[in-house]
Amino acid sequence: MIEPTPFRTEQLRLETGERFSLTVAANAMPAWWPNLYCQIAIRERNIGYSTMQAYMNAICVFHNVCAKLDIDIDARIESLELFRENEIATIRDELRKRQIVRPGDSNAVKAAHWKSRLTAVNDYIVWRTDPVIDRVSTRDPRLAEVRRRVDRLPKRLVGKIVVSKNSSKEGMDEKTEVAFLEAITPDHPTNPFNPRNQHRNQALWLLYHAGLRRSAPLTLTGRHLHLNEDEPYVYVPRVQDDKDDSRAHEPRNKTKAHPVNLSPDRAAIIHRYIVNHRPTYKGAKKSKYVFLSQESSNTAPKPLSIGSVEHMYKQLRAKVPGIPENFGPHMVRRTNKDHMKDAADELEWTPDEEEEVVNQESGWTRNSKTRLNYQRRSLRKKGNKLAVKMQDMATKGRKDD
Structure with missing residues (x-):
């Protein structure tokens, strides 16, 4: 039975709270191969729902394009013929297009996103092809050619897409902060x-x-706040598949569960919000979450969503003088890591002491070097001071001669 296209994804919420990206056909029935792949090959990776959905959206585009080209995917894979060059070119072009184009946006996604989509489709095709190859007899003279054809698929489909890494991203400067x-x-x-x-x-x-991180505060509940301690802190949990979370895109933390220390004045501000302002949100007593939306359903208050936080960033960029266009979650987080670097230098900590404390406060593994990517502004400023000092020493040396 040929399932009618177009395919699309819908969110399926299980009783455990887990979100699953369900692929449905044009008749609203689940599509067999994409869902089997998602269940067996994607779900076991324990990735976030948004990432799972991105993978499956790419696979839906692949199925829909093949339907427009009158390509019977099942027949091509069973015959191990796979795809011709002109078909590969069309699939690549379609996967580069934005699914939703907003005013001012380019019609094409960025290189990293495009490469991720192509890789998702490549992995899906290989996953479906491998069992067919396994059924081919080792004595079959076609086997070597079939394996070569599959091995060449990533080069033909994904190609050599250059994804440039921006190594110049830094935390806020003093005026911006x-x-x-x-x-x-x-x-x-x-x-x-x-x-x-x-x-x-x-x-x-x-x-x-x-x-x-962006999602972390949105997962906090009252038991994670320790604001009245001699050394106040919040405990950032590693929450996944919370069955009480009503948000379509559940906030998930990539880091290990970890404490984050707060200064007494900041702890007091957060405590004041909890005591004086949070209770004014409709149904606040019924929610375990610290940060609530001003919108509420008929049954329960809504926790603040990732989309709402993204809108806040847009408001700051658009309306606040001195806030740059590239202001975002990682810029604020990088600023924090710059301050940690500066404080460690002032306290004359060794590099090992600094690494251990920063990694603990950030939820990174003990020997992680991630902090170096976040402390670019602080490291650049130290490099500038070193360069000026060296030049001064060289100039002084010439004068002494």
């Missing part, structure tokens, strides 16, 4: 947020400034 901290302060003239949410947003942004 001042503008940021003022803009998140309630009642400040540059604060772009609705007064209703300014205290909530300040508490949220101070946690980002303390080094938390």
